[in-house]
Every structure is written in C-alpha cells, then in structure tokens.
Amino acid sequence: METCVIVANNARARIFVSHNIYKHLSEQEDFVHSEARLSNRELASDAAGKSRDPHGSYDPATSPTAHEAESFALLLTRRLKELHNERHFEQLILIAPPAFLGLLRKNLRKPLDKLIQRSIDKDLTTAGIEELLDYLRD
Template sequence: MPHPAFPKTWILVADAAQANAWAASGRDGPLTAVPEFGLKAEDTHGFSRDLKSDRPGRSFSSSDSRRSAMQPPHDPHDEAKARFTALVAKRLAVACREHRFSRLIVVAPPRMLGILRKDYNEELGRCIAGEIDKDLTKATPAEILDHVRSFLHAT
C-alpha cells in the first residue's frame, strides 16, 4: 500500500543532468514536488572534451616510426549520463519498493528514456503507467500536468 503521506502517482521529469519527481493528486492537480528526489548530475551538458584531457594520447606504430592519435574506447560524456540514469532508476526502485508510489509517469527526452528503460528493475517496470518523450525539466508544474493529464486517474 502507498505511504499515506504520498499520493499513488509520481511523475519523474528528467534529462541527462537533473531529475525531479512530482506527486500527483489527480487529473486536476496540483502537483507537489517530492523534495528528497531532486537529483543533479555532474556537469554532463559540457562537451566530452571537457571531461577528459585536452588532447588524445599518441602512440607509435609497431611497423614504422609514425605516430598517431589514440582514441579512447568510450565517451566520458556518455558514461556520465549512464551513471546518472542508473542512480535515478535505483532511487525510483527504492521508492517503489517502499510503496511511495504505485504508478509512475516518466517524462524525459527520447535518448534519456531509452537509457532509463535499461535500468528499470522488474518491480519498477510494472509501476510505469506512461512515458512522454519530451524535455520538460524547465516546465512549470501546471505545464507538466497538462502533458501528463491523460495518464492520471480522476479523483
């Protein structure tokens, strides 16, 4: 059963740098911020080059004396996003397990949604009531409510 102090539906509004949860009390609102769920990532909106050294390393070819740039096998920018989305999914899974919500609506840009889906555990996956592939991190609660209203139950 949901915790009595919290409504049954949460709305996660996230992008690669921040995630906030809102509790919905019905189709007509209001939305209430879930204060302990305001998450911020390290600066993942900077360029990947800002997350690593200025220039790639150099190596010598084993067959001659030419040197060429070594490319890293991974993008630090993508790794930072993946770490952040894993943290968001983990915190949601804990809140779900603690019955803080029974339904979850996820609002995030398409790429973020795809990364998040990979991190959902089975229990959290069953709580997903809807997804909206849009960046609403700068939207007001009223604007968020307008976008998610069709997923909310009348109360």
C-alpha cells in the same frame, strides 16, 4: 493510487508524487547533475592512450558525456527503486527527451519496469507544475 512522475534530462531530474496526476503534483526531489554540462574534453582526465594501431590513438567506445548521462540515469533509477521499496508509489510516469528516456528504461529493473503507466518523450525539466499537468492531461 500513488503515482510517481519523473521529469528528467541528462543534467536535471525532478520527482513528483501524486494521488491524482491530472489535478495535483507535489515535487519531492530535484537533482542536478552538473557534470552533464561539461564538454568531453573537460570530463576526460587524460589524453587517449596510445595503441599499436598506425591510424592513431585509442578512443573509448563511449564518450565521457554519454557515460555521464548513463551514470545519472542509473542514479535516478536506483532512487526510484528506493522510493518504491519504501512504498511511495504504485505507478510510474517517465518524461524525458528520447535518448535519456531510453537510458532510464534500460536501467529500470523488475518490478519497476512493469509500473510504467506512460512515457512522454519531451524535455520538460524547466516546465512549471501547471504545464506538466497539461501534458499529463493530454
């Protein structure tokens, strides 16, 4: 049975596929989301708009960096949907820091959400394949 392992954070994602995730991983794709490394000030194109509120200007409900993280999570879940539609995997393992793991889970739609075999809440985007295999074996 083919398993897809996605190792991600808000700035990078790596997608692996394997028939035996305890012995071998093959990296299929590597995504870099450089916007995630920018500050809120660099991402915001304009100053916040003015309102009639005497306490100051209007602040958006979501910060630009949080919006970028959500956009990247959505892009990744769409890619996973494409891979699943092409019949590249039957099981899914998510590895990401807790906040980004939540974004991935939030954006996974049926039937992908039912394929999640396991989640690991840790940032392993810079880990080598052997280190990833060690985490998967535990």
